Amino acid sequence: MNGLSSFESGWPIFLTTLTRIIQETGPNIPVRQGLENILGTLVSNLGYRRVHLELFDLPRKNAKISLDRGRDPSIAHLYGPGPLATGQVMATRRTLVIEDVKDHPDFLGRPAEELATLSFLCVPIPAPRPGPAGQPAPETPDDLSDQDGALGTLSVDIPKAPPVFLEAHCDFLTVVAALVSSLSLRLRDELTRPRRRAPSPAAEPEESREHAVKPPVAVSKGMRLVIRQVAQSTTSSTPVLFRGEEGTGKEFLAELLHAQSPRRQRPFLRLGCGSEPPEAVEDALFGVQKGEASESSRSRRGLFELAQGGTVFLDDIEELSPAAQTAVSRVIHEGAVQRKGGQSPVAVDVRIVAATSAPLGELMATGEFLEDLYYGLSVLPIYVPPLRDRAGDILPLAEHFLAEYSQKLGKPLRRISTPAIDLLNQYHWPGNVRELASCMERAAMLCDEGVVRTYHLPPTLQTAESSNTGPSLSFGEAVAKFEQELLVEALKKARGNMFQAARDLRESYRVVNYKVKKYGIDPKRFTMGRRG
The missing domain is CATH 1.10.10 (Arc Repressor Mutant, subunit A)
Known part of the structure; x- marks a missing residue:
């Protein structure tokens, strides 16, 4: 089977589904939970009626692990795959496609109206491969180390479709089965290791819990470049400047940079430089020393002192007053701050990450932005392109936000209709990712049918065709x-x-x-x- 031609028509949804599966089976997620996430993603993204996973001889010989997920959770466990179909796949180690299941003995007892609309796919899960040459093979039971055997089966009940469509889904399920195979050794270790008492919440640093950042959604070439630049910036303490329009995700990228840096166990503090009057911003950044000079009855530490060893994120940095710009430049070049009313500088060890949507070069040329601060921040400038220039990210981001709001609202929203996808792709997104997130939140709140359609989207996205408001005049x-x-x-x-x-x-x-x-x-x- 030609994998390229089989995937040609459905590759966007397959790619989105595979990306989500990889994100939900990461090294920090228990394998059992990761496998359940895989089944849930297959049901929600690809519209399968039921998905069933069977793993044999795990964690020990003659043991069996069986997981299932269906669109109707209350009856999914009643309709598992039959022994004839799975036995055939285990014996032949070949994919099985049953285009019409109503006459197959494994499906007797199901409602006739359901059987008339279903096909069945089953793929083998190969045994895990040994490690690279020159490295010791992992310690495994005999059954797992048999490279010619099958570890189990992955099967789905799928709505009837043409054979070429079913073959494309078989190809994709084979990829998923290989991923499950790679998780099998971790699963065995999880099931056989001695139980340990869960650490108390105090054992985990507060900052690490607070700043756990979800993996970024980056499909377009421009956004992948941004993620690569962020990764390259994590090892140093040099200031980083994110440039780009409002709503492009600059603060999220700053949090991602902090979470991947050696400073991730220390605080990440943020300040919108235009959110308060200039004097209040200076007090918040640099602190106040009690006394007559500051007219304050008590001392207060500023963000740079509070974030000792961590990261300070300054949004809209072009809004800083000239005095504040000079003080931030001193932090960059000397590693010290001076509180308002203070007599001596205070040493600080922080990394400054700034963001702006203004042309700082032009502001510097007109004297509105300090030259020393501009060059201090511009050592590692990262440009975040607007959403309209990275169209490949629109649908993955929309599906990401839809899944997030679906979970928050407790609604089983499975997908976005094709006409709605067309509207999302045609829109110019002046508010960028922030506007897209708001759009999908609205759609999730209005949608009660499991599928987001055009009329769930805001009026600003509607076209004359979608809203039936075409011009009646010449x-x-x-x-x-x-x-x-x-x-x-x-x-x-x-x-x-x-x-x-x-x-x-x-x-x-x-x-x-x-x-x-x-x-x-x-x-x-x-x-x-x-x-x-």
Whole structure:
């Protein structure tokens, strides 16, 4: 089977599904939970009626692990795969496709109306491969180390479809089965290791829990470059400047940078430089020393002192006052701050990460932004492209947000309809990722049918075709109607004075007079105090 041609029509949803599966089976997620996440993702993303996973001889010989997930959780466990189908796959180690299940003995007892609409796919889960040459093979039972055997089966009940469609899904399930195989050794270790008492919450540093950052969604070439630049910036303490439009995710990337850096166990503190008056921002950043000079009865540490050893994120840094810019530059170059009213500097060890949507180079040229601070921040500049320039990220991000809000709202939202996807891809997203997140939150709140459709999206995304509001006038008629409205408004404002209306419209009296006669408008109607 040609994998490329089989995947050609469905590769976007397969790629999105595989990306989500990889994210939900990471090294920090228990394997048992990861396997359940795989089944749930297959049901929600690909529309399978049921998914069933069987693993044999785990964690020991003659043991069996069976997991299932269905669109109706209350009955999913009643309709597992039959022994004939799975036995055939285990014996032959080949994929099994049953296009019509109603006459197969494994499916006897199910409702006839369901059998008439189902096909069945089953793929073998290969035994895990040994490690690379030159490395010792992992310690495994004999059954797992048999490279020619099958470890189990992955099977799905899928709505009836043409054979080429079913073959494409078989190819994809084979990839998923290989992923499950790679998890089998970890699963065996989890099931056989001695039980340990769970650590108390105090054992985990508070900062590490607070700043756990979800994996970024980056499909487009531009966003993958950004993620690569963030990864390259994690090992040093050099300031980083994120540039880009509002709503592109600069704060998320700053949190990601901190979470991947050696400072991740220390605080990550943020401040919007334009959110408070300049004096309040300076007090928040650098602190206050009690005394007559500061007119304060108590001392307060600023963000740079509170974030000792960690990261300070300064959003909209172009909003800083000149005095604050000078003080931040001193932190970069000297590693010290001076509190308001203080006599001596305080040493600090922090990494500064800044973000801006303004052209700092132009502001520096006009003297509005400090040159020393500009060059201090621009050692590692990272440009975050707007969402309209990375169209490949729109659908994966939309599905990510939909899954997030679906979980929060407790709604089983499975997918986005094709017409709705077209609207998402056609829109120019002036608010970038922030606007997309808001859009999907609205859709999740309004949707009660499991599928997000065009009418669940905001009016700003609607087209004339999707909202059935196409123009009923010709181009010439629409122009004429617009001209009439402009003339009437100008005459109203000028109280019927044609000369004043012409001046307001920045047009000659001759043209205005001609248009007024053409459209049959009576200027006297707008004269104040006219008697009827």
